[in-house]
Amino acid sequence: MNYWNLLGIEPTDDIRLIKRAYADKLKIFHPEEDPDEFSKLQEAYRQALSQAETAVVREAYGEPFRQLSWQQLRQARWADAPPSPREPAAGRFMELLTSLCADAARRSDPGEWQRLLKGEEWPLSLAPELHDEVLRLLKEQLPLPYEAWTGCNELFAWIEPDKLDELFDNDELIAMLEMLEYGGNWLSSRVRGDVLLGVRVCDALLSRGRQYTAMRNTEKAIACYDRIVALFGEVDAFRYKVVQAAADRLLCVKKLGDADREGEAREELWRIMCRAELRPGSDWREARRSVAEDWLSYILGMRDAEADPAEIISLCDELLALFDAAENPAILARVLFNKGVCYHLLGDDERQRAAYDELLRRFESTEYPDVQLYVAEALYNQGCIGERQGDEQGAIEFYTRVIDRFLGSIMQGLGSKEQDIAEVVVDAMGNLSALYVSLGRMEEAIALSEQAIERFGKSGHTEIRATVSSIMVNQGRIYAGLEKTEQALAAYNQVIDKFLKSKHETIRLNVAWALRNKALCCAELDRLEEAIAAGSQVAEQFENSKDGQILWVVSLALGRMATHYEELERWEEAIAACDRLINKFAGTDGLPTAPPSPDDEEEDILLEVARAMCNKSLYCDKAKQPEAGIAVGNLAIEWFIESDNEQIRKLVILTMERLAGHYIALSQWQEAIAVCKLAESWFGDSDNEEIRASLADIWLRQGDCYYEVGWYKDADAAYNKASKGHRRATTHYVKEAWRMVKEGWRSLW
Structure with a gap:
């Protein structure tokens, strides 16, 4: 196993670089989701650290005399020995x-x-x-x-x-050390007296302990750390590693939930730190920082593994108390920031604010890049808290502080830390622009959007590009809200031209919105053919997406495309657009036979399917296709009549009114009457005005059907219900109803 490749760095003796690489990789390999890769990563980390530390030891003690391996000695000694059959002895x-x-x-x-x-x-x-x-x-x-x-x-x-x-080998050495009464004393003396051998054994035990920890075998992990303390606790050359083992041991003991045992482990760690002179204020600052970084890596690993936030907060407080992380700004900033994140996960905004306030009090003016990132994120998160609590002015203040503090110093092509800061800044600009819109400060929103696009529009950083695409789409919406349709169209075209080929999901969503909104702008400008082309492009580009939000935009675009065909009175194409929407989300060819079943976040797609069915029933009437109208109307009833969604219910009853009309067009009076009765049974007790209006239309159709089959008393009752219905049962309808009633009674006489 090439451990340098696993860590993603070149071979080095820089311990800090190794630890940073390890911390980065911990974000990728989850101990529960990918335990094998996680174990390999830990072993690579230990091997790399061992090599780096051995290099430090060699520098201090000199290069050891090179020994031939026992295999080489054997081959040299017995090279000339001729093969012979086994002797009796x-x-x-x-x-x-x-x-x-x-x-x-x-x-x-x-x-x-x-x-x-x-x-x-x-x-x-x-x-x-x-x-x-x-x-x-x-x-x-x-x-x-x-x-x-x-x-x-x-x-x-x-x-x-x-x-x-x-x-x-290392595993065999550990096995030899496990039982001192079996002659382990000779080996124990050797590992204490030989620095290189001691480093080898100590690293092997540390690695094994952390592997046991990853496998949740806590007691075995503790046993490994206890062995390190027992072997090397009194050896001056190993005091740093003994502190590492004692710190890891405390982390394991905390998992057991035994308060007494945890207190003993904490006291032992403190005693070891004092004996090793690694306590706060001592001269061994680098060694203490290295142990603190190990502890912090463990905390970050727990956060990535979605451990209990309260437990992570406890570990952060312990780290601050044991290692006085204030001596290293980067560690302290990360600890305070992660405390804030954990308080957010617990829903405690006040303590989250307190953690960020402490971070900002200490470091807001720092020039150290590793700390600046956490300052930027703390300011940004404070703004998010303000928005969440309805404190718009507070949110504006924090977003503005992010922008003012860092925008001027950000340049294109900087390193990863600066790019991360730039990502926070552009997010703050996007949020602030949206906040200005919500407050009606449109000109400020547009100015800020243009500034963000100008500054970050050429960035090659994927996440920054994603945020810029969102800002550009929102800029188009702002122009549309101000009825500046040409400017809105230009903004959407800019998104399409710049990001159409991107594979990033957020960017793809924004491109889909840009195309759909472009169609709206073109329709507003009476450029219906361009609007249809934009809607068609949305469907062709994104209808195979697995993202629920993108699919919702596709459904909106197809539905809108059908209405554009309606405006052009191109009924066949309008019907085809509705069928494309319905069939896409039903997952069948031809007329679908089963309702769509999107995830909860895609519930709005159901609304668009219901709308498409309702519109298709209208277009079938215009195209003189009553049979097709009947088919889609009955399908809408089957799928949606039990829906609790009020908007879908409005569409269903409207579709039922049109379905009755299709039956009437074919003189199928009994079928039409059955549809009207079904509508009354499902919607008769509704208080919704639009539903009541549709019921009045249905009762009028029901009266027509009764009249045609000669059931004049029933016709009279239906017309009466229609006349007492919603205001949409206009005076014309009422007069017509009574005229037909009178004619019906005359025919009886």
């Missing part, structure tokens, strides 16, 4: 060794190993023949007494006697 030795290893009680007894290895004079010829086999067998039995390793090494000459630890 070799077979006997392996039989005794296998028997010893199979008995747990015997293999833990140093005397048993001495009896095996010293009790007989084993011939030298055993060495080349059994060299690898014996080592492999012993490694399978870890841990083993010191006498097992020293005796076998003397017989088989694996490696120099004082370098036995080089026989083992």
Whole structure:
């Protein structure tokens, strides 16, 4: 595994750069969603840190003498040994060794190993023949007494006697250290006395502890950290790593919810920090900052994993208390900012404000880029809080402070931190412009929008481009609201020309809105063919999108396109546009047979489908296609008559009135009467004026049907209900109703 590639950086000895890269990657690899990649990332982080720290140790202690590996020593020693069949002595030795290893009680007894290895004079010829086999067998039995390793090494000459630890990889070393009564004392002494070996073992234990943490095996993680403290707690060269282990141990203990144990872990960490001189105010500021950065990385990882915000706030407070993060502005700013974010998640605006106020009090005038980003975000979030609480003037103040503080210093092509600040600034400009619109300050909104477009319109940063596209669309809406249709059209065309090919979802949504709004502007200017072309482009460009908001815009565009055809009295094309909308969101070809089922956020699409069905029923009447009108009318009833949406209910009853008209056109009086009765049963008790007006029209049609079939008393009752209906049952309708009633009674006489 190339750990530098995983971290996304070139090989380096800069510990701070490694930690920053690790913190960035934590935002990508979630421990629950991608545990394998998360574990690989942690291992890469540990390996990179180990290499960097080893380089620091080499610089301090000098380059260690290069040792050949035990494999190289073996190959050099036995290179000339000819292959030969196994001797009887070799077979006997392996039989005794296998028997010893199979008995747990015997293999833990140093005397048993001495009896095996010293009790007989084993011939030298055993060495080349059994060299690898014996080592492999012993490694399978870890841990083993010191006498097992020293005796076998003397017989088989694996490696120099004082370098036995080089026989083992990191996992094997940890296994050797887990049970001191099995001869771990010799290895414990070695790792304490050999700095490079100690770094290797300590990093292996830290890495394993954090892997256990990621796997939620908290007790095993704590055991790894306890082992580090036990091995290296009194070794001056390892005081920084011991503090790391104790800090990680406290993080694990906090997860257990045991207040007493947590208090003990906190006190132990403080004692270790004092002993290691890493307490606040000491000279070991860099080491303390490194531990604090580790802690902060853990906090950010928890936030990305959507852990309990209250727990994260507690960790932030603990970090400030234990490590005095005020000594490092970047850490303090991040801690305060993340506290504010967590208070937002808890819905506590006042404490969120307090965290941001503290950050701004300390750092608003700073010139340090790492801190400036959090200043900008704190100001921006304060503005959002003001908007949320209805404090428009407060929101305007904070957005203006963001813009005034940072806009003048932002230039195109800056590094990632400056680009992040630019993203916050352009977001503030967009929000402030929208706020001006809501307050009726249109000229200020337009001026601010133009300033944002001029300053950031050429940015290559994706998120900035997305915000600029939103500002440009809103600028078009402002012009449209001021009845400056030509300027609005120009703004929408600018969005389309600049962003049409973008794949970014927010930008695609804004392009869809620009095309749809362009159609409205063209219609306002009596350029209906251009309006139809713009609506058609929305559908062709975006109808395969998976985004609910974009699909809603598509439904609006198709519905509007049908009304443009209506204005041109092109009924067949109007019907085709309605069918395209209905079939698109029903997911079927031809006349759909099942209602659409969008997500909750796409509920408005249902309204547009219902509207398309209602309009199609009208267009079928104009096109003299009553059969098609009947089909779509019955489908609308099937899909929507049980809807609770008041707007959809208005469309349904209007569609039912038109459906009755289609039946009447075909002289299907009974079917028309049935539709009218169904409408009365579903909508007769409605208090909505528009629905009552449609009911009056339906009763009038019902009276016509009764009259045609000779049911004059029923016709009289229907006409009476129509005459008492809504004002839309005009005087003409009333007079006509009574004329028909009188004619009906005369025919009876």
